[in-house]
Amino acid sequence: MVCKVLLVGNGAREHSIAKKIVDNNGILYSYMSKENPGIARISKKFVLGNLNNFDKLKKFKKVDYAIIGPENPLANGIVNYLEDELKIPVCGPRKEVAKIETSKIFTRLLLDAYDISGNVPYVIGKTTKDLETAVSEFGMDFVIKPDGLSGGKGVKVSGDHFKKLTEAQIYVQELLKKDGEFLIEEKKKGKEFSLQVFTDGKNIIPMPLVRDYKRAYENEQGPNTGSMGSYSLPSHKLPFLNKAEYEKALNIMQCTIEALNHQNGIRYKGILYGQFMKTEDGIFLIEYNVRFGDPEAMNVLKLLDSDFNEVTQQTIDGNLRSVKFKDLATVCTYLVPKGYPTKPEKDKTITIEPSLTSDLYFASVYSNKKQIRTTTSRAIALVEEGESLEIARDKVYQNIDKIRGELFFRKDIGSLL
Ligand code: AMP
Numbered sequence: 001m002v003c004k005v006l007l008v009g010n011g012a013r014e015h016s017i018a019k020k021i022v023d024n025n026g027i028l029y030s031y032m033s034k035e036n037p038g039i040a041r042i043s044k045k046f047v048l049g050n051l052n053n054f055d056k057l058k059k060f061k062k063v064d065y066a067i068i069g070p071e072n073p074l075a076n077g078i079v080n081y082l083e084d085e086l087k088i089p090v091c092g093p094r095k096e097v098a099k100i101e102t103s104k105i106f107t108r109l110l111l112d113a114y115d116i117s118g119n120v121p122y123v124i125g126k127t128t129k130d131l132e133t134a135v136s137e138f139g140m141d142f143v144i145k146p147d148g149l150s151g152g153k154g155v156k157v158s159g160d161h162f163k164k165l166t167e168a169q170i171y172v173q174e175l176l177k178k179d180g181e182f183l184i185e186e187k188k189k190g191k192e193f194s195l196q197v198f199t200d201g202k203n204i205i206p207m208p209l210v211r212d213y214k215r216a217y218e219n220e221q222g223p224n225t226g227s228m229g230s231y232s233l234p235s236h237k238l239p240f241l242n243k244a245e246y247e248k249a250l251n252i253m254q255c256t257i258e259a260l261n262h263q264n265g266i267r268y269k270g271i272l273y274g275q276f277m278k279t280e281d282g283i284f285l286i287e288y289n290v291r292f293g294d295p296e297a298m299n300v301l302k303l304l305d306s307d308f309n310e311v312t313q314q315t316i317d318g319n320l321r322s323v324k325f326k327d328l329a330t331v332c333t334y335l336v337p338k339g340y341p342t343k344p345e346k347d348k349t350i351t352i353e354p355s356l357t358s359d360l361y362f363a364s365v366y367s368n369k370k371q372i373r374t375t376t377s378r379a380i381a382l383v384e385e386g387e388s389l390e391i392a393r394d395k396v397y398q399n400i401d402k403i404r405g406e407l408f409f410r411k412d413i414g415s416l417l
């Protein structure tokens with residue numbers, strides 16, 4: 001669909017959204033905090049600025065719609081600003097309903113208030129005594145979370161981030177000082193999966209399920225990262241989930257959207273991403289995100305067979321109908337700087353052979369005298385599709401050697417199921 005689209009954000013997720021907008025005849029206008037060379041190259045116009053400085057968005061008055069990549073501007077009300085001040089329709093939730101990601105306490109309370117299944121047992125902490133309550137209920141199997149966004153760094157899991165109660169006490173005190181409250185959840189054990197949906201606030205259309213690999217090294221070893229890669233299957237499901245479990249997760253999302261509308265009188269529109277865990281006791285909601293996942297966006301957008309600009313505008317107009325995805329597998333693998341995430345080496349040159357055939361998305365890199373250089377974050381994502389997972393995986397790993405630099409990647413994306 002020919003239209004002018006404003007995209008906010010500058011990671012690999014946004015690069016893949018940008019490509020889809022342009023492939024579907026959109027004219028791209030971008031607002032980035034740092035120049036992503038891939039997005040810049042295909043934008044008609046781009047502006048650099050702090051993504052939470054909405055004043056700069058005035059430079060994009062004449063677009064048909066906007067889409068927001070990362071959660072931070074959504075938390076700060078970018079949709080309210082674009083809709084109310086600039087009269088730009090947005091595929092994304094207003095601040096009041098974006099709370100489903102930006103306040104973990106709000107989400108747990110909402111699920112309880114509307115009797116939605118999949119809620120993890122939790123304790124809302126207002127004093128250090130509440131930690132004792134949580135320990136009496138969950139033993140040492142608990143997770144401490146700040147209420148708000150913490151860039152993936154605030155969630156501390158027992159056995160993983162802390163071993164002793166004294167360490168938990170110190171963290172809880174820190175959170176009380178900073179926020180005045182915290183959340184403790186029972187630690188669940190199982191396999192996580194990502195379910196993203198398009199929604200216009202009433203209709204929801206699921207995207208293929210994706211499994212994301214968060215640990216830095218093979219076999220899910222090493223520190224947590226922003227993610228090292230992801231896969232999806234031609235069935236759009238995952239090998240460890242049965243039909244009833246999948247439907248349960250989807251139903252939890254449907255009920256949540258209805259509850260949000262009911263409680264706030266505001267239609268949730270855009271993308272909702274549920275991160276779930278399958279455990280021996282069933283399906284649990286770990287958290288919601290009010291945007292595409294990174295890297296999950298790259299898997300599902302590779303498969304999207306409908307016009308992206310039409311689908312996004314249907315979520316805005318409230319007439320979301322059908323969305324088609326190809327019945328193929330996908331694999332997305334991240335190349336990251338040596339030492340990432342603990343001691344990443346930066347400012348190293350990356351070279352890309354012209355014979356590379358995979359889709360390539362820049363995450364956090366910069367250009368210097370026509371060279372691409374690394375930062376301290378993830379550098380490049382490669383994405384492939386195939387009739388089977390093996391084919392998609394082989395294609396990615398055949399192409400990965402065509403990227404040279406001080407980088408590493410996980411070799412088991414799509415083989416460790
Ligand atoms: P979140 O930011 O809430 O998604 O949490 C980050 C990560 O912490 C998740 O991807 C899980 O691996 C882990 N986690 C969060 N909550 C729980 C929980 N209740 N039980 C087990 N692991 C959890």
Ligand code: GLY
Binds near residue numbers: 227294295
């Ligand atoms: N895949 C994790 C995230 O997007 O938050």
